Amino acid sequence: MPDLLLELFSEEIPARMQAQAAEALKKLVTDALVERGLIYEGAKAFVTPRRLALSVHGLPGRQADQKEEKKGPRVGAPEGALQGFLKSAGLASIDQATIQSDPKKGDFYVAVIEKKGLPTPDVIAEIVPDIIRRFPWPKSMRWGSGTLRWVRPLHSIVATFGAEGDEPEVVRFEVDGIEASNVTRGHRFMAPTPFTVKRLDDWMAKLEAAKVVADRERRKQIILNDAKDLALAAGLELVEDEGLLEEVCGLVEWPVVLMGAFEERFLDIPDEVIRATIRANQKCFVLRNPETGRLANRFLLISNLVASDGGRAIVAGNERVIRARLSDAKFFWDTDRAHKLDSRLEKFKSITFHEKLGSQAERIARIERLAVQLVESGVVKANISDVSSAARLAKADLLTEVVGEFPELQGLMGRYYAEGEKLPPEVAAACEDHYKPQGPNDRVPTAPVSVAVALADKIDTLVGFWAIDEKPTGSKDPYALRRAALGVIRIVLENGLRVDLREVCLVSFEQHYHRHGGSMDMRVYFESASNQKNKTFETLADLLSFFADRLKVYLRDRGARHDLVDAVFALEGQDDLLLVVRRVEALGRFLDTEDGKTLLAGYRRAVNILRIEEKKDGRAFTGPTNAALLKEPAEEHLAAAIEDVKARVKKAVAAEDFAAAMTALSDLRAPVDAFFDAVTVNDKEAALRENRLKLLDEIRAATRGIADFDLIQG
Template sequence: MTKNTLLVEIGTEEIPAKILNTISLSFYNNFNEQLKLYNISYTSIKYFSTPRRLALKVIDIDTSDKTIQINKKGPLIIDSYDKHGLPTEAANSWAKYCRINLDQAQRLKTKKGEWLCYNTIIKQEKTELLLPKITEIALKKIIIIKPMRWESQKQKFSRPIRNVVILLNNKIIKGKVFNIDSNNFLHHHISSKEKNLRIKNANEYPNILWYKNNIIADYTIRKEEIIKQINILAQKKDGFIKNNNALIEEVTALVESPVAFLAHFEKKFLNIPKKILVHVIEYQQKCFPIYDIKNVLLPYFIFISNINSKKPNEIIIGNEKVMHARLSDAEFFLQNDRKMKLEDYRLSLKKVLFHKNLGSLYEKTLRLQLLIEWIVQHSIGDIKIKTSIRAAYLSKCDLVTNMVCEFPELQGIVGMYYAAQDQEKKDISIALKEQYLPSFSGDKLPSTIIGCALSIADKIDTISGMFYLGKIPNSEKDPFALRRLAIGILRIIIIKNIPLDLKNLIKKSLDLYNKKHVDHLFLCKKIIKFFMTRLIYWYEKTGYDIQIIKSVLSCKSTQLIDIDKKIKAISFFKTLDCSKSIILSVKRISNILKQEDRKITGKINIKLIKKTEEIELFTHIDTFNNNTKRLFEEKKYKEILLKIKELDKPIDNFFRNIKIYDDDLEIRNNRFVLLKKLEKIFTKIINFSYLY
C-alpha cells in the first residue's frame, strides 16, 4: 500500500463572504464522497478556505493500484432461452449491455430461481489519473444559487477559477480542472507583487502561506485569531466586544491575513440612536463597536485589515474618514427625517408600489388595519384594538424616510425610534420594529401581543396577495420568501399560544383584497395546503415523528394550538409502555369494522350485554366518556390519553374471551356497535392508522 500526502488548491477570484464557508464544506464533503466511491482510503482530510482559495490536504492517501468487482444480474434463465435452447432477445440485449459474449455469462441459482449473471474483476484507473476528475466533480457538485460564467468555455462556479494545484508529495499530478492545467504554484496574497507562490511538497501546506505572507488558510484558526486580536484591543480601552458571530464569520471570510486596528469616531455621533449607530458600524462598515462595563457605547471601533502594512496610521486614518462619512450621513438623515412626524410620511406610501398588481403600500396599510382589528378581536379581545389599529396605521411609514431609503435593513427599527420620539404608546413603537420578526429561520419572535398581531397580519397579507397572482413557491424558486413568512406565522401562533383558526385568518385576508372573478374557496384550500406542508416541515425539523404529525394533520383541523397540543400529547403517549398494545387494538377494531360491508349505527342494547368481559368493557367506555367530557372541552389531550390506559386491559380481555361474530345476529350487531363506540373514542383524538 502506497501512502502519500495530497494537496488540492483551487485559486479563485474573491468568493462572496457569506457563502465561503458553505462552499468550502461542500467541496470537502463531495471530495470525500468521490474518494469513497473509488475505494481510495486515507487517514484524514483537512480543508482550508480564504476569499481567494479552496484547499484540501489528504493525509496518507492510498494511491496503489486497485481492482473493481463487477456483478451484473441478467434475466431469468427461462426468459433467456427459447424451447430450442437458443438465446432470446432479452438475453442478447443484456449481453450487449454488459459488453460480453453470451458464453462468457455465468448462472446464479437461488431459492427464487435461476438467472444469467456476469461476474468479473477489472483494474481500476490509476488513482493519480483519477484525482483531477475527482476534483472537478467535487467542485461541480457544489450547489451555487447564482454561479458565474467566464471565458469561452463558459465554465460555471461561484467565481472564476484561475489556478489549480494538485500535488502528491512533491509530484505534480497532471490534468485539467475547469480546463485549467494543474501546477505547483499557489495563489499568493492579493497585495503581493508575485502572482504565485511555488510549493515543492504537499506537506508544506498551509505553513508556507503563513511564512511567506502571513496568510492563515485555516478558516477556524483565522477566526480565532481575529477574536483574540479584537478582544486585546477592546481591553486597551477598558471595554469589550459583544458576541456577534455572524459579523465575525463574515469578516473571517473577507480576509486571509487578518490584522486588527483600533480607531475612533467623534463623540457627537453617540447621540445617534444606539441600534442605528451599531447597524452602521457593524452591518455597513463590517467593524466592531466597543462597549464599556455598563453596556454603553464608546467612541471607538475595531476594524480588520487584510494587509499588515508598514504604515498602520495611514490605514487607521483612512478607515476613520470612511466611518465619519457614514455616521455623518446617518446624522443628516435623522435630522432631516425629524422635521416631520412619522405619520406625516403616510401619504407618500401612495407613490410606493407593494406590487404592480396589488396596489401601493398605502393600500396595504389599509388592509393591515382591518386585518389586525380582526386578529386582536379573535385572540385577546377588545382591550388593545385601538392601539393595534394605530400600529398598523403607522407600520410602513418609515419605509419612505431618508434613513430607511439609505439603510433598508433598518426598516422597523427606524419606525420604532421615530414613533417613540413622537410620543406614541410604547406598545406601538415596539410593534413597528417587531412586525418583521421572525426574519429568518430560528430568529426570535415578537415579544408583545400587538407585535405578534402586526407580524401575522403583514405576513398573511403578502402570502394571500402572491397566491392571488399565482406566485406560488416551487421546489426551486420562492422569490417572495413565502415559505419563511408561513413558518413565521406558524411559530408565532403556536409558540405564543394565540387562539387563531388558520382557515378563518386566510379567508379574512383574501376577502380584504376584494378581487372579483376569483374562487376564494379554492384559493383558501390551496393556501391551507401550503401552510400544512410548512407545518410538517417545521415539526419534523423540531424533532417530532413524521407519522405522529401526519396522524394529527389528517384530521384536517386548522386550529394550530389544538394541532400542537395533539402532536405533543401523542408524542408523550408513544413513550408509554401500553401504547403499542393500544395502537394494535385500534388497528384490530378498525379492521373488524371495515370488514362489515354496512354502516354500523344504533345504540348499545344493555340487555344484550351478558358476558363479564363485554360488561367490563362497556362500563369502562361509559366511565371514560363521563370522566373525559370536560377534558375534551379543555383540549387536555395528555390527560385523556393517560385515561385511555385504563381501557387497555378491558379491550384485551374482550378480544381474548368474546366471540364477536356470535350466531345470534342481535348480539353480533350489539358487539359491533360497542366496537364502533370504542373506535369513536380514538378517532376523536387523531387518525391512529398512521401509527400502526
C-alpha cells in the same frame, strides 16, 4: 501512504463564494477518486482570497488490478456474433475465451478481461483537469484567448503526490495552457516571490513564512482574538458579528487588526444605524462602551498587511470614508425626524404591494381592521386605539431615508421615530415587533398591541397570497409564507392565545373579497354546503391545512410525535392551535402509559376486525347497538362503559380538561380486553354478529372524542 496536495492559485475569490468552493473541491475530487477505486483516509480543503486548495492523505500508490468476466454468444453462434464479441472483449481469437455451461441456455463463451490498475498520479492527472473545467462557481469569467471559465483569472496549479519522507512527484497535467507544478506564491505585497512546496505541512509552513494563513478557521480566530484584545486595551467591548467575521476572513490572507475613531457627535445617531453604516460600507467592527452600554466612537478594521507606518495611513483612509458615511446617515436621521410617521401614509396609495393584492395603503387598512377585530373578539386584550394607531403606522418607516439606505433596519427605525414623536410606548414597540418572529430563533412579541398587529400582518399576507394562488411549492417560497405561518403559530402558542384560525381567516378573506367589489357575507358563503366544492372554499381549507403542516414541523422540532398531530387534526373543527397542542401533549402522555398502550392495541384489534368484515359484507357497521341483542356479560359491560366514557370524554373536552378526558378513555382498557377474551364477534347468528360489529364501531366512536386513533403509529 502517499498524500495529494492540490492548489489552484488565482486572483481574488469573492468572500461569499469561498466556503462553498472549498467544500465543492473536496467533494468533487474525493468522489472521483473513490469512484476509481482509490480509497483515502482523510481530506481537508483550504481557501484564502487567492487560493483554493485540497489535501488528501492516505491514498494508495496505484489502482488495484481488476478482473471482469464478459459473457459472449452461445457456442455455434454465427460468425458475425463471434467477431463482435471478440472485438468488444479485446480478444485475438475465440480460443482465448472460456466456455461455460448453463442448464437452460446451453454452452456459451466467456472472456476474462484483466485490467491493470493505473498509478494514482495518472488517475489524478485524468480527473483534476475535468473538475477544474466544470467547477460549479455561482459566477465565472473567461479571459484572454483561453476557453477556461473560472471565478477570476487562474494563474497557477500546484499538484504533488508522494509519501512522507519521500520527495513527492509533480502530477503532470495542464488546463488551458496552465501546467501543474510545485510552485506557488505567498502574500501579494509582502512575499510575492515564487517558491516550491512539497506536501501539506511544507505548504502551510512556507505559506505562513510568506505571510499567508491558509486555514480559514485559524484566520477567524486570529481576527476575533486580536479584536477582543485591542478592544480590552482601550477599555471597550467588541460587538461580535459572526456574519461580518466570516466575510472579512475571506478578504485577507494575513489579518492585522487596527483601531480607528470617528467624531463623538455621530453618537447622536442610533447605535444600529452607526453599526449598519460602518459594517456595510467598510466591513469594520464596532465597539461598545461597557459603562454606558452604547457604542463608542471607535471601530476596528482588518488590514491585509503589516504596514511600515504601523497602519496609520490605512486607519486614516478608513476614518475619512466612515466620517463621510456617518455624515450621510446623520443627515438621513435628522431629515426623517423632521416629518411625522403619519405624514408618509398618503404615499402608500401609489405604491403597489402586489399587482393582484392592491397598494400598500390598502394592505395597511386591512391589517388595521384585522388587528382591531382580534381585540374586539377577545383574542388579544389591548387598547383598541393603540392597536389601530400601531397597525396604521407600523409600515410608515419603509418610506424613511434611513430604511431606504438600510432596509434591514425596518421596524426598528419605526420604533425610534415613534418614540421621538412621543407616541405611546406600546405603539412604538409594535412598530418594531410586528415583523417578529422572523425566524425560528427570533424572539416572539409579547406586548398585546404588538401581538395584535403582528398576527394581523402575517394572516393578511397568508390569506392574500392564498387567495391569488401564490402558494409555496417544494423548496420555493418567494414570499416567505412558511415563515409567516410559523410566526403565527409561535405567537399564538408562546403567548397562550385562544384563536379560532378559521374565523380569523374568514374575516381576512372577506376583506380581500370586498376589495374586488364583492358584497356577500363571506362567512355565510363559506359555511354554505352548496359552496363547499367551490375553489374559494377549498382555498380556506387548504390554508388551514398549511397551518397544520407548519404546526407539525414546529412540534416535531420540539420532540412531539407528528402522528399525534395528524390524529388530532383529523377531527373536525381543530382550528384552535393552543387546544390542538394541549390535546396532542395529553394524548402523548396517555399513550406512554400502560393503559394507553393496551387500549391502543385493543382499538387496533377492534378496527382490524371491523374493516375485514365491512369489506367482506360490502357495507359499514355503524352504531348504536341494540341493547336487546347484548347476550354476554362482557359485551353488556363494554357497551355500558362506552356510553359512560363517551359522556365523560365529551364533558372533559368541553371543559378543555384533556387530562380528565384521557383518564376517562383509560377506563375502556379493561372492558375491551374482557370483551375480546369472552366474546366471539363473528357469531353464527347474523343479528348477533352485526350487533357486535356495531359495538366495535362504538369503541372507535368513543376514541374519536379525543383523536383519530387510526392515524396513531407505533
